[in-house]
Amino acid sequence: MTDTRPRGIDMNCADFQDRLPELFETQADLSAEEHLKTCENCTALVRDLEYIAQQAKLLLPIHDPNPGVWDNIRTAIRNEPGQNNSGPSSAPSAGR
Amino acid sequence: MSAGQTQQKPAHQHLRRNPPIAGEAEAIAAAQAGDEQAFEILYSLHKRRVYSLCLRMLGNVAAAEDLTQDAFLQLYRKIGTFRGDSAFSTWLHRLAVNVVLMHLRKKGLPQISLEEALEPTQDDGPRKDFGGRDLQLSGSIDRVTLERAIEDLPPGYRLVFVLHDVEGYEHNEIADMLSCSIGNSKSQLHKARMKLRDLLRTGQRKESAV
Numbered sequence A: 001m002t003d004t005r006p007r008g009i010d011m012n013c014a015d016f017q018d019r020l021p022e023l024f025e026t027q028a029d030l031s032a033e034e035h036l037k038t039c040e041n042c043t044a045l046v047r048d049l050e051y052i053a054q055q056a057k058l059l060l061p062i063h064d065p066n067p068g069v070w071d072n073i074r075t076a077i078r079n080e081p082g083q084n085n086s087g088p089s090s091a092p093s094a095g096r
Numbered sequence B: 001m002s003a004g005q006t007q008q009k010p011a012h013q014h015l016r017r018n019p020p021i022a023g024e025a026e027a028i029a030a031a032q033a034g035d036e037q038a039f040e041i042l043y044s045l046h047k048r049r050v051y052s053l054c055l056r057m058l059g060n061v062a063a064a065e066d067l068t069q070d071a072f073l074q075l076y077r078k079i080g081t082f083r084g085d086s087a088f089s090t091w092l093h094r095l096a097v098n099v100v101l102m103h104l105r106k107k108g109l110p111q112i113s114l115e116e117a118l119e120p121t122q123d124d125g126p127r128k129d130f131g132g133r134d135l136q137l138s139g140s141i142d143r144v145t146l147e148r149a150i151e152d153l154p155p156g157y158r159l160v161f162v163l164h165d166v167e168g169y170e171h172n173e174i175a176d177m178l179s180c181s182i183g184n185s186k187s188q189l190h191k192a193r194m195k196l197r198d199l200l201r202t203g204q205r206k207e208s209a210v
Helices: A011-025 A034-038 A040-057 A068-078 B011-017 B024-032 B036-058 B061-081 B088-107 B143-151 B155-166 B171-178 B182-209
Strands: none
Touching (some): A011 A034, A011 A040, A034 A040, A040 B143, A040 B182, A068 B036, A068 B061, B036 B061, B036 B088, B036 B155, B061 B088, B088 B155, B143 B155, B155 B171
16 A cells, blocks of 8 residues: 655654644643654654743743833823722822 | 643642732722822732733733733722722733733734634744654753743734733633634644744754854
């Protein structure tokens, strides 16, 4: 039987990578995947994607806005039309 | 751990994202009564998280500052409606996400639904990984490198990646926010991670070539 797969592309890799999003989402135990036992390339891919997701969770808020942002907010809230039902119950004080 | 391990967030993750803040409850009550100083305290407590969110979602300092301002103005107008059903930071965070998404919708292509706009062009997308060259990312990725790579993601990928992997939102929440299907959110996230891997590996190759 003739192999019609494009040269250089292992269809097992293609199949596995097509299933990968769902495997991640279902929290499947990927180490049990037969394909990973023999495919160094897909093993590396899985390891990298897991690593990227883990590192992203460690990204804490570290950026501070320019101090001028608060000045603009303060000016704007002082210019807000008085009361409304969903806002603070009295207008903010004019000075600090 | 699986990259998709997000269905049930452990308690410590919620605490890491929304740790109790001393003095916050008093500041909220005072700000609800119109105390500007109390509102400034709330700004000081939450400005970093709101601004970081805006910056990561938009990838642009000026826009992030404008929308941080908009988010806190919205907060000023709506703080009276906060009833404490969820953590204040969770509530404010969601408000900020909505401000950014509204901005993107206004700025975006109104004739194209967000679901379509989320799909980058072929050129922007990740490649399937069938090759054997540079099998794995070498060594660890530092925070700055990862932040830069996230900035370089196509906007649709960046949104879903930041909301899910950085901010910890679930796919159903993201689908709700972006008016797209849960499947679309999952698919975009996977493509975003694949594209990030491409970007990080390209960066490593360039570094090693220098």
